[in-house]
Amino acid sequence: MGFKEDYLFWETVRQLSTQYDYRMITVTENHQEIWLESDKNKEFPVIRLIRHDLDWANWLKRDIDRTLQNGEKIRRKLYKKPISILSIYVSKFAPVDDYEFSLQPASFQKTKVNTFILACETFPASLQNLEHVLKKPLTIHDLKAEDLDEEKVLTLKQAAITESVKKTKAEQKVFQNSKPFFTYIFIAIQIAVFILMEFNGGSTNSRTLIEFGAKYSPYIMQGEWWRFFSPMIVHIGFIHLLMNTFSLYLIGAEVERIYGNARFLFIYIFAGFAGTLGSFIMTPNLSAGASGAIFGCFGALLYFGIVYPKLFMRSMGSSVIVLIIINLVYGFTVSGIDNAGHIGGLIGGFLAAGVVHLPKAKNLLRQLAFLIGTAILTYILLQFGFNHQNSAAIDDKTMAMLALEYIDNEEEDKAEDILVKYVNENSDAPLSLFILGNLSFSAEDINQARDYYEKAIEQNPELHEAHYNLALVYVKLGLNDQAREQAQKAIELAPEKKSYTKLLKEIENQL
Numbered sequence: 001m002g003f004k005e006d007y008l009f010w011e012t013v014r015q016l017s018t019q020y021d022y023r024m025i026t027v028t029e030n031h032q033e034i035w036l037e038s039d040k041n042k043e044f045p046v047i048r049l050i051r052h053d054l055d056w057a058n059w060l061k062r063d064i065d066r067t068l069q070n071g072e073k074i075r076r077k078l079y080k081k082p083i084s085i086l087s088i089y090v091s092k093f094a095p096v097d098d099y100e101f102s103l104q105p106a107s108f109q110k111t112k113v114n115t116f117i118l119a120c121e122t123f124p125a126s127l128q129n130l131e132h133v134l135k136k137p138l139t140i141h142d143l144k145a146e147d148l149d150e151e152k153v154l155t156l157k158q159a160a161i162t163e164s165v166k167k168t169k170a171e172q173k174v175f176q177n178s179k180p181f182f183t184y185i186f187i188a189i190q191i192a193v194f195i196l197m198e199f200n201g202g203s204t205n206s207r208t209l210i211e212f213g214a215k216y217s218p219y220i221m222q223g224e225w226w227r228f229f230s231p232m233i234v235h236i237g238f239i240h241l242l243m244n245t246f247s248l249y250l251i252g253a254e255v256e257r258i259y260g261n262a263r264f265l266f267i268y269i270f271a272g273f274a275g276t277l278g279s280f281i282m283t284p285n286l287s288a289g290a291s292g293a294i295f296g297c298f299g300a301l302l303y304f305g306i307v308y309p310k311l312f313m314r315s316m317g318s319s320v321i322v323l324i325i326i327n328l329v330y331g332f333t334v335s336g337i338d339n340a341g342h343i344g345g346l347i348g349g350f351l352a353a354g355v356v357h358l359p360k361a362k363n364l365l366r367q368l369a370f371l372i373g374t375a376i377l378t379y380i381l382l383q384f385g386f387n388h389q390n391s392a393a394i395d396d397k398t399m400a401m402l403a404l405e406y407i408d409n410e411e412e413d414k415a416e417d418i419l420v421k422y423v424n425e426n427s428d429a430p431l432s433l434f435i436l437g438n439l440s441f442s443a444e445d446i447n448q449a450r451d452y453y454e455k456a457i458e459q460n461p462e463l464h465e466a467h468y469n470l471a472l473v474y475v476k477l478g479l480n481d482q483a484r485e486q487a488q489k490a491i492e493l494a495p496e497k498k499s500y501t502k503l504l505k506e507i508e509n510q511l
Contacts, residue, residue, distance in 0.1 A: 002053070002092065003148040005120050007156060009051040009090040011140050012118070014160035017167070020136060022047060024164040025074070025314075031157070035070075037078065039310050043135065044086040044114075046074060054091040054117065057099040064115060068108035075111050078313050082110040086133065089117045171311055177359045178260045180253040182268065187245055190233045190290060194241050197234070204237050206286060206401050207408065214288035215276050218402045221386070228280070232272035234288035244290040248297075255297040258304060263356040271296015271349035277378075278344020281385040284398045285338075292341040296349025298324050303353035307361060351377070396422075400431035412439060423455075430460035437469060446476050464493035468500055475507060483507050 013034055016022040022036035025046075033050045048067060054060060064087070071085045084105075094117050102115040116133055118126045123142050131137055193212060194203055201208035210216050213230030220227050235241040256264035275292015301320050305312035312320075328342065354370030357363055399422045406415035419436050423429045437452035453470040456463055467490035474483035487504040494500060 003150065003153055004143065004145050005051060005053070005090055005092055006153045007143060007148050008118060008120060008123070008140065009049060010153065010156045010160050012088065012090070012138065013049060014156065014163060015138050015140065016047060017160060017163040019138075021167075023167040024161075025078075026070075035074065037074075037310065043084065045079070045083055046071065046085045048085060048087045049090065050087070051090050054089060054093065054095045054099075057095045057097045057102070060089075060095055060099055060102055060115075064102065064106050064113060067113050068106055068111055071113055072109050072111040078310050080313075082112070084112045084114060087113050087115050088130070089115070090120075091117060092120050094119050094122075174308065174311065174358075175254075175257055175315075177258060178256065180256045181261050182265045183248060183252040183256050186233070186252070186268065186290070186293075187248055190235060190241065190245065193233050194235055194238075203235060203241070207405065209234060209236065209286060209288055210401070210405065214286055215279055216286055216398075216401075217280060217284040218398060220280060228273050228276045229269065231276050231288040232269075232290045232293045235290070236288055240289055244294060247294045248290060251294055251297045251301075255300050258358070259300060259353070259356065260359050263353075263359070266356055267296060267300050267349055267352040268293050270352040271299065271345045274348020274351075274378075275341040275345030277381055277385060278347075279338050279341040281344075281381060281388060282340035283338070284395055286398065286401065287338045287341060289338075289341075291338070292345030292348070295324075295327070295342045295345035296352065299346045299349030299351075300353040302346075303350050304358065307358055396426070396429045396431045399429070400435055403432070403435050407435075407439075412442075415439065428459055430456040430463050430466070433459065434463060434466050434469070437466070437473075441469065441473065446473055449473050450477070462493060464490045464497070464500075467493065468497075468503065471503060471507070480507055480510055 013024075013036070016036055017024075020038060021040050022038045024034055025037045026035035027033070032052065033048070036047045036049070038045055038047075048071070050063070052063075067085070067087050071083070075081075075083050099117075102117070106113045106115070114133070116130060118130055120126075127138065127140060127142075197203040197205075197208050197212050200211070203209070210219070212234050213227060214234050214236075215227055215231040216224075235244060252264070252268065255267065259267060272290070272293035275295065276287075278292070279287050298320060301312075301316065302324075305320075324346065328339065351370060351374040355367055355374060357367050399419065403415040403419050406412070406418070416436065416439050419432045419439075423432050423436065426432075433452045433456035437449045437456060440446075440449035440452060450470065450473045453466050453473060456466040457470065460466070467486045471483045471486035471490065474480070474486060484504065484507045487500060487507055490497070490500045491504060
């Protein structure tokens, strides 16, 4: 009945699981072939056991080829780097013909298979040889066939499977350290902020975005440090909110389950800060959104992959890496996406995860190294960011927005001062010139307004508002031909503007 062979097969599986921390990764339906994997065994991280009574060497050769193919699939999924697999055949006899070829390792791409035959008829010698190959002792008793029956084999089989199930359950606990809590809090906050913004000017309105805490470099430079954190709950438009909320629900909840509530809170907030810092260093443009913090969750998952590399690759590794690459490539190829914030958040989430580490897996020396390194890097980047913003010119759009803020607060003098200084130091400032023209026009300094509008158009001929306002200036100066020309140009650039068409008709009526 082969009870002795079955006993040796399952006892080997059980001892490899209990004593040397191997776990089952693949089992055939008939339970006659089992693949085991271990993080701790460097020489043979994968062992394949097959219960089969060998007869002819040709079958063995074909099976070794099959083992190489399957082993390469496992390597690609779990390891990436080259691996050695030990393939153990539990058989009553060795093949009857020449099988010397099987004693040499076989290779396919980055996978090498070492074949071993555990023959029951020569069990003591075979066991001793197996221990020599494994470099580990195995306490398998040489029971006689009459001492074994189906019930004993089934009991042993159940014990081996139970041990593997325990390891699987222990691994699953890594993903169940807590239920998501702060994930839902952040989702609720960003939805509430979005609704408030819609009732106070709209979430795509620049002034509203600034008022609700978007990243705005000039204000950060003026001491509003809290803008490094507030952008993570501010979103620009419904689609932006929808995409980030959905991503946070999926990715954030998973990270919070793995790291626990308190660790997740630290990771998410620091990643959001790091994302804003990256954006602050690379661009002065207005920006907002939870994307940096969400990328930080990806960074935390990458850190999880360093602590549990095999578990990471088995459970989520390929998907996480592909998603990161797709999102970064998309950010680099599509305009208007703050990829600096994404990269900053990704790095920040990884570093924050290193500082707090994983629950029930403390590594104080590594955590201390991450803490010191993160603190030093943050200090250096903050110093660089503020120095860079001081030395680098803020772009025309940002300066114009800042000026409009002063104007809305009835501080026209401040707006004019910063704009005059900016246009004197920069050769490309059409928006700033346009706003200076508006200020001069409001002050009834018509000639000065004309100069500003003409310079704005010279730098940006597509600025239809400047053409329209210059037409108004020419009307004031009695230069109706030039006014008509500018009004026509404004209509060409923005035909949907009814006020432009109306002005052109009024000018033509005066000609």
